[in-house]
Amino acid sequence: MNLSEQEIVRREKLAKLREMGIDPYPAALYPVNNTTAKIKADFKEDKQVIIAGRLMSRRIQGSASFAELQDADGRIQVYFNRDEICPGEDKSHYNDVYKKLLDIGDIIGIEGTLFTTKVGEMTVMVNNFTLLTKSLKPLPLPKTDADGNTYDGFVDPEMRYRQRYADLVVNPQVKEVFVKRTKMFNAMRTFFNDREYFEVETPILQPIPGGAAAKPFITHHNSLDIPLYMRIANELYLKRLIVGGFDGVYEFSKNFRNEGMDRTHNPEFTAMEIYVAYKDYNWMMEFTEQLLEYCAVAVNGSTTSTFGDTQIQWKAPYPRVTMTDAIKQFTGFDITGKSESELFAFAKANHIDVNPTMGKGKLIDEIFGEKCEGNFIQPTFITDYPKEMSPLTKEHREHPELTERFELMVCGKEIANAYSELNDPIDQRERFEAQAALADRGDDEAMFIDQDFLRALEYGMPPTSGLGIGMDRLIMFLTNNPSIQEVLFFPQMRPEKTVTVELNEDEQAIYDLLLKQETMELDALKDASGLSNKKWDKAVKGLTGKKVAKVAKTDDGLFISAV
C-alpha cells in the first residue's frame, strides 16, 4: 500500500496507543445517554451527559483545548482541560493521548458537564473521554466560518459519490437530503396505511419482465437452469394481487433498466406503485394531488418547494389538460381525427425528428414531447394518451382511440403515471400481441406476452386504477437537486481503477522473500524462490517495472532491494 505521510503518522499513533494499553477499537458498549441535539434543546448548566461521536475540529491552547464533536444529530463544542481530565500527577491522558495521539475524525466518547463559555457557546466540559475508534484516514474536511460560509468544501462529485461515507460525514446538507428522502417514504406509507391499503412485496427476479417498455438486465438461475430478469416494473404482479381479492395494494419497488445513465437515470431506481380496486383514473388524480401535497408538507413543512429558479406549488388541486388540448395550446394544431400521414406531415413541418415507422400514437407522443412537455412547470395532469402507447390501459370511455391514462408533469418532467387499468382479458391479449409484433420488427423494448397475467385477468380483475411514481425524481424536486445521483446514497459508477499495484503469484512470492531481508544478492534470491530461469526473469522484470523492487550493481555483485 502506498500511504501518505498523514496516514503513516496515524498508524504510528495507533501503535503508540496500543503500547500505552489503550485499545483503539474497544469491544465494550459505550453508555451514551444524550445527543448533541438533545443537549442543545434542553441545555442546563452543570448537567452531566455522556455522548459519543467524531472529533471534527480542535483548537489547542496549551493545557486547554476546544474541539467539536459530531454525532448523528449535529455538532457541539467540547472543552478539554488538562487539570480536569488529569486531576492527579499523571497528565499523560491529556498531554499525550488527547493532544498527540487523537486526530480529527477519531470517534470518542465523552463524559462531561454542560457549561456556557464567556462568548456564550453551549459547551461540554470533558470530565473523561474514551477512544472508541481510531481513524486512519484523514477526512476531506471543509472549514466553516462564523457566518456559515464553507471553505475548501469536499465538492468533487466523483469522490463524493464513490466515497459517500466521507461525503456524509463532512457535508451535513447531503445527510439532510437523505433524511428528507426517508421522510417522504414514511409519509407515503402513512398516507396509504391510513386508507387501509396494503403494502406488499413481489418478485424482483421475474421470468418475464413486464409492466413497462424498457430493456431488462438478464441473469440466470442455476438450479432451475432458466433465464431470469431483474424487474423493470412490478405492475403485473400487483394487478394479480387485485385479482386475488385485495382492494388496495402498494409496493416501493426497486426497478432495474439496462439503459443509459444520465442526470435523471440510474440503472436501478425506486418506483412506488399502488393499485386500488373499484376506482378510475379520475379518482386517482384527486388521490395523487392529495398524496403529493401531503408528502410535500411532510418533507419540507410547506406546500411549496424550490427547484432551481422555480417555486413549485404542491397544493391540490392540479390543472388537468388533455394531450389533445395541450398540443392545440402549444402548436395550434388539432390532432383530433387526423390520419397518420397528416400527423407525420405536421411533425416534419415543425422539425420534429420522426420517421415513417412511427404509428399515430408514437407521432403524437413525439409532438407532445417536443412542443409541450417542457412547458408544464407547475404540477399538471396530462390526460388521455393515444392507445398505441399504452398497452396496459383501459380504452377511453368516450374516445376509443385514446386511453384513460394520465401523467403528472412537474418542471417539464414526468413524475407519475396512472391508468384506469385494462381488465378485459381479450383486449389485453390483443394489445400484447400487437407488442409482440413490434418485437418481431426489432423493437427491443416491446412488451413480452405474459400468459400467466392473462390467465389472472380471465378470472376477473375488478375495475382498478393504478398509479406509479418515480420516487427518485420526486425527491429531486422536493430537495432542489437537479441530479439523481444526489438523492441516491450509492449511485452507479464505473468501477474505480485499482490504484494499488497488483502482483502476480511469482512476483508476490519473490516480494515476500525480499521483504524479510530488505536487500539480497540477486542469485541468492533466485535460489530461494525456486523458480525456473524464465519465470524468474519475468517476475523480476515485473517487480522492477512496477517499481516495488530495484536492482543495484555494486563492486560486490548484483543486489535487489524492496522499494
Next chain:
RNA sequence: GACUUGGUAGCUCAGCUGGUAGAGCAUAACACUUUUAAUGUUAGGGUCCUGGGUUCGAGCCCCAGCCAGGUCACCA
C-alpha cells in the same frame, strides 16, 4: 453515442511563450487554561490520471486511452 470542461500535496485550488512544482486548510514540532475559519514561529509532504510523441528540456504542446461533470441524442 456526439460535443464540451476538468483530473497537480490528505482536501480546495493556483501555475509560466515549454526551463528546479506553489498557496490556504490539514499534518509534524515548539509556545499558549474560555477559543470558535483560534493564534504565532518552524518543518515535512507531489508516479502533476495513464501511455505514447514533439523537444536539449513537457504539469504545460500533439496523439491515444481512462475516470468524472455538463449539454445534446437515445431512453422514460
